[in-house]
Structures are given as C-alpha cells and as structure tokens.
Amino acid sequence: MMQLQAEDFGSWDNPALDRATWMDIGDNCGELDVAIHRAAARGDVAELSRLLDTPHDINARCSSENSALHWAIVADKTEAVRFLLSRGADPSLRGRGGSDGREGDDAALCAARFERVSVMEVLIASGVGIYSETLGFAVISKNMDMIRLLVGTMRYDFTDMPRLQALEGILPAAVRTWSLESVQYLMEELKYDASTISTNNQGVLNLALLAIFNQEDVHDQLVETESDKDWGVAIQIIQLLVAAGASVNAVDDWVARTPLHFALQLQYPPSELIDYLLVHNADVNVPNHMGRTPFFQLLTRSDATEEMVRRFQRLGGSLDVMDDEKNTPLHLVKRPEIASLLLVSGADPASKNKYGQTPLHQASCVGDIGVIAQLLDYGADIEAKDSSGQTPLLAAMSYARCSGFWEKDTRTINFLLERGANVAAFNRDGQSATQLIDLKGYHINNLGKLALKVGHHVRQTQDNREEENVVDLW
Structure with a gap:
C-alpha cells in the first residue's frame, strides 16, 4: 500500500483551511489502498485509462472514503480530473465527514478547500453541480480567483439554491473577512440600486453592515479583538454598503444593537467611524437589548470626552433614559x-x-x-x-x-x-x-x-x- 504525505500534494498558504487533517494525510486513514487512487494522485492518465478498461470501479473509496476524483483534485492534477469526469466519475460523492457531524467534501468543495482554481475551471466547464457552501469556502479564504470562477464564470444556479440567493447569503461572510475586493465584486454582481432598493434587498445589506462588527459577543464585550483590524478598510466597506442602500440604523435581531452601539462598544473606537455614522444620521437614542442607547454607552465610557458628549446632545441625545x-x-x-x-x-x-x-x-x-x-x-x-x-x-x-x-x-x-x-x-x-x-x-x-x-x-x-x-x- 502507498501512503502519501501532506507535502506530496503541493503547498498552500491559507491557515484557515486544515487540509492535511481533512484528508487524514500521514495517517493510516489516508492510505491509498486502491490502484486507481494511486494513479489519480500521480495524475497518470494512461494508467487510469488502462485500469478503467479492466474491471475497476471508478467511484471506489479508499479508507478515508475519498474517491479517485478526490485524490486527483487534492493533487491538483487537472488532466486526471478531466479524464475521470469524462469516464463517469461521480463529483457528488462526499468523503469522510468531520467529527462534528458535518458532511465530507464533494468534488467542488474539495477543490475550493484546497484552492485548486484550475480544477474548479474543469468542474464548471463540465457542468458539475456545485453547492453554495463551496462559494463560502472561497469567500472565507479570500481567494478572488475562485470567487470569480464561482460567481462570474459559473452562470448556472447552485445545487441547493438559486445563484442570486447564494450571493446574498454569502455577502455578510465576505464583509466579516474585511476583504474590500471580494465585497466590491459581490456588490457589482448583485447590482443593487439605492434609489429603487426593495425591503428584502435592504435587509441583505443591513445584515452585511452589521457583520463588520463581529457579533459573536455574549454580554458587553466583543469576542473579536481589534488589534489587528484595519478600520480604514472597514469604513470603506461600510461606505460601499450604505451607498447601495444599507441603513446606518440597522438593528441586530439578537442583541438589538445598531452599528453605533457596536462602534461605541469597541475598546478603541475609531473617530472616523463614529464621525461617519453620525454624519449619516445614526440614531443616538435607540435602545439595545439592555435598554441602553448609544448616548448612554458613550456617557459610561472611561474615555468619553465633553466634546463628544455635547455633540451627541446636539443630535438629540437624551439624558432622561434608563436601562432595563x-x-x-x-x-x-x-x-x-x-x-x-x-x-x-x-x-x-x-x-x-x-x-x-x-x-x-x-x-x-x-x-x-x-x-x-x-x-x-x-x-x-x-x-x-x-x-x-x-x-x-x-x-x-x-x-x-x-x-x-x-x-x-x-x-x-x-x-x-x-x-x-x-x-x-x-x-x-x-x-x-x-x-x-x-x-x-x-x-x-x-x-x-x-x-x-x-x-x-x-x-x-x-x-x-x-x-x-x-x-x-x-
């Protein structure tokens, strides 16, 4: 039996995707115990052809439940992928799932996870069914080449939802990565017009706007740290979303906070961010889930300045307010x-x-x-x-x-x-x-x-x- 190591499959530079663990490479679970898998991993089309001309199952699984097509994708063997598809390899087969109960990867998701752009081109050209989660992986990894393939080149619907619905659903995830390029690209594809925007479309933009402020907070503190954040990029994304029709007074359904609430909750809120929200008519009196308004939050900050307090007062900030x-x-x-x-x-x-x-x-x-x-x-x-x-x-x-x-x-x-x-x-x-x-x-x-x-x-x-x-x- 042949066992391959992670380095045998080329390099990758995205630490967010644990590819070696996914394939169980270097572990007995990842042993290539079927001849067709060895040929696929090497990209040996001649050997694949010879094997398939004899009684070999093209969709046979190795001990990690991956098919020959999976191994060709991981090894980035484009010609082997094209050949296997032409001979009837099933791109919908999923490998072993995770211990958390998630399903394993089909061909397209495998290509996205391993950032195999040339392989994805082959899959799309072959009309392979692709689930929207594949686009999710591309967005999370900030792989613009992959995003352009799945959004621009692939003009058919995703297997589990229409193309437009998938783009709307993935926009908040793109915003959460703070990738201005991917957000701009998705917005261009969505073609929202602020002058004629529907309630549903504004809801999509509002969710995306709130995603700027990673909302994984439990009480009063955000889980996401700010030390490595470039708020200049974040403000550009906010400007882009607001220009398209997002409301600066969008309210998060879970904690009833607006962007101004979230901004004032930051340990070091950028003055440019506060200025932008206030200039665009952010409401200083809307209560959150604790009954606290943005003005209330400002007043209780240890770095509140008299100048900022008076500015909030000029905008209608009420002192006659109580929390829950x-x-x-x-x-x-x-x-x-x-x-x-x-x-x-x-x-x-x-x-x-x-x-x-x-x-x-x-x-x-x-x-x-x-x-x-x-x-x-x-x-x-x-x-x-x-x-x-x-x-x-x-x-x-x-x-x-x-x-x-x-x-x-x-x-x-x-x-x-x-x-x-x-x-x-x-x-x-x-x-x-x-x-x-x-x-x-x-x-x-x-x-x-x-x-x-x-x-x-x-x-x-x-x-x-x-x-x-x-x-x-x-």
Missing part, C-alpha cells in the same frame, strides 16, 4: 468631568435603580472617588439607603469584601468618612459600619479619624500601631 435595570447614565458614569456635565444638565443624583441604589451607591461600590466627590457636591444624599438598607458607606464595604482591591476600597471608605458618612448605620445583617471597619481591619487616616471624632461616636483601639497616622476603629 433602571440605571441612569449617572449610575454608571466613569469620569468625574462627565458626571459634572450630567449634573449641570439636570441629571438627578437621587435617582434609584431597580435595587434602590443611587448613583452614589454605585460610585462607592467601584471606588470612584472623583465621581463620588461630584455627586456629593451636587447634593447626593450620603445616607440614602438601597433596597437592602445599605448606605453608600456600607455598600463600599460590602463590595470591598470580595473585590480584592484593598487599597482602593480603603481610600473610598476614608473619603466617605471625611464627607460625613454615618458609621452608626446598620446593614441588613445588623452590622454597623463601625463593626465592619473593625472586623475587616480597614485603616482610617487622620482626616477620617477627625471626621469620626467630630460627627460620630466611635471607640478607638488602644493598640500601638507602628504605621504613622493610622488607627483601627471598633
């Missing part, structure tokens, strides 16, 4: 400057979410002293209680017990004490802030100590501490 948990932007704001802008614009520091928490509770939980200061300066109630009876001080200590950010939590607790937080307040377990401070060992600085002496009844431990300006509290 009744959080306002003020509950989740991360920058003191933006908190101040919100408060000046009329945001209510006393607003409560579904858990009864005020913005001060939230800021205290995450230890954002700058935001805490802004809220208190604008009249936030430092003794407000949430649904569980916790004040902001108690909330800060409750969060600190599991956060691990000890130094930051201690600073927050000290700051709240300095601003007059009541250490006699009790949580739902009957523990006072004083008891929690002692129990958890928080160190109170001199200013915190002074605040306690002036406004609260506490007991100080008599332990001598080597740390300067630090005491423990009961």
